Amino acid sequence: MRAYIIILSLGVLLANSLSVKGQTNEFNCMVQISSPGLSEADRTILQTLQSSIYEFMNGRQWSTYSFKPEERIEASLLITVSSKSGSDDYTATIQVQARRPVFQTSYSTTLLNINDKDFKFNYVEHQPLDYVDNTFSSNLTSVLAYYAYIILGMDFDTFSPMGGTPFYEKAQAIVNTAQSASESGWKSFEGQKNRYWLVENLFNTTYRSLREGYYVYHRKGFDSMIENMEMGRSEVTRALELFQKAHRERPGSYLLQQIITAKSDEIINLYSEAPQMDKTKVINIMNELDPSNAAKYRKISQPSSGTGSSVNPK
Template identity: 30%
Template sequence: MKKYISLFLLLFICNLSFSQELLATVQVNAQQLGGSNQQAYKALEKSLRDFINNTSWTGKKLQNFEKVKCNFAIVLTESPGNNKYKGNIVVQAVRPVYNTNYESTLINLQDQRFSFEYIENENLIFNERQFSGKNLIDMISFYVYVILGYDADSFQSSGGTPWFQKAQQIAQNGESQNTYEGWKQINEPRNRSQLIREIMSPNMVQLRSLFYTYHRAGLDNLFNQDQTQAKKVIFDGLLQLKTYESNFTQNYYLDLFLMNKADEIFNIFNSNNNGGIALGDLKQLLILMNPKNTDSKWSQWKQ
């Protein structure tokens, strides 16, 4: 009986490790534009939802429980010309934690350089070899592959590399056009090209390795009766961020990780049952690298 249970668990974990398509929700808010053409914005919302959920991004066909849950929230603020729009987009994705109902945030970011062209009910078709010329498909596809990369990295060490490479190609296509904001590697801090460049940089190998151990050896074992080993794995992994002490202020990828995981990290260690872990070093490191949460989180930790 135990052998059957072990086999089931192994198959379950393997299924999770290849969770490589999306189950996305999309919202388009155009209230700031006014006017009566709300149908066009609803059409855009539906077109994007169908585009994200129905495109075969990885060549895998999965059941819904295997897909990556994510959300794209778009706020349109300007319409500078016919079929032209500007605004911002919030991209979010979560990952299930093994043997629980808890979902851990993989990525949660806001991109304020969201500009594009769109004709109502036009077909949205992704071509990774060239820039679309309208930017909408390119931006959405970029973030789709970033999400897939984050998800795969959380189940296998550097498992997201194939999807990050596709995101990098999209960024290079966008940058070569020099038409839309957010793709340039200079004079646009916290842009899409910077994010994917940092993720793919050899200097970020330590953080990508941490991303894997944090989730698979840490979170996925955190809800065992004895949490000591899982907490120790997360603690030791986070201390490895000292590698980036000298340049963390310019590091978009690292900053996103700390912003997205701050609540979770705080809650993991905000107890009297930390298995003898001394939080002093981690507390000081996070106060340095994530000072905005010092008063609300790191200073509140029990020693």
């Protein structure tokens, strides 16, 4: 049976002005719910859920900041419902993606691309999606709020060193309130790659250089390429060296894995036009950080087409 797709554009605005006047919402987000194998009645319920998620994400003010339209984060939530048990319990996955525009260009760089497979929720048609900070109301709204704050934190980290900390604190509070929840994905003992460990890595001082590198990668690197491509690329190299530093101090960071997932293709494209010395350095770094994809990074050393990198923001 073909998947039944529900697609909804959210007018959620995000950017990074420090003004709190003319306050707007924070994301420009696409929501897609896929429910292959579910009945027509269940798909109707999910259509209602779609509208509720729209209101939850688009109607809520997640911060005190207001942002310019060109600074919005492009985000998407792809929810795939695999089964329904009982009358109102759903098993699903949620893929969360977010992008952020590069300064004075039409190019956007990926901030996050995470596929969360620990997503079960209860939903009764027409029930409000309630969420209050520091209170675990439901797994559905807690997961949505958690990723809203993670995206905000990652965006703010790209504009100022450790700038996302207040939003990560919000996400950490959600993890803390979810410790008594029956749903998985919130607890340390459930595995090394879940919502608990993502926020733990963000606060772990061992991995501080990951966040430092994340700032350098975006603000010092990509945002400066409009004026000086080579200087911007050298800053991206410095960011990769900061990622390497964290990896050497303690391998296996879930946060680093997510950064690599979001950035690997972009890195390959960026360095395909770099001098050979830079290519060699970056290939060695990426092979260390992401050894299972070593063959992928060999593309960097292939002869240049001479047409310019697809990530050149000029």
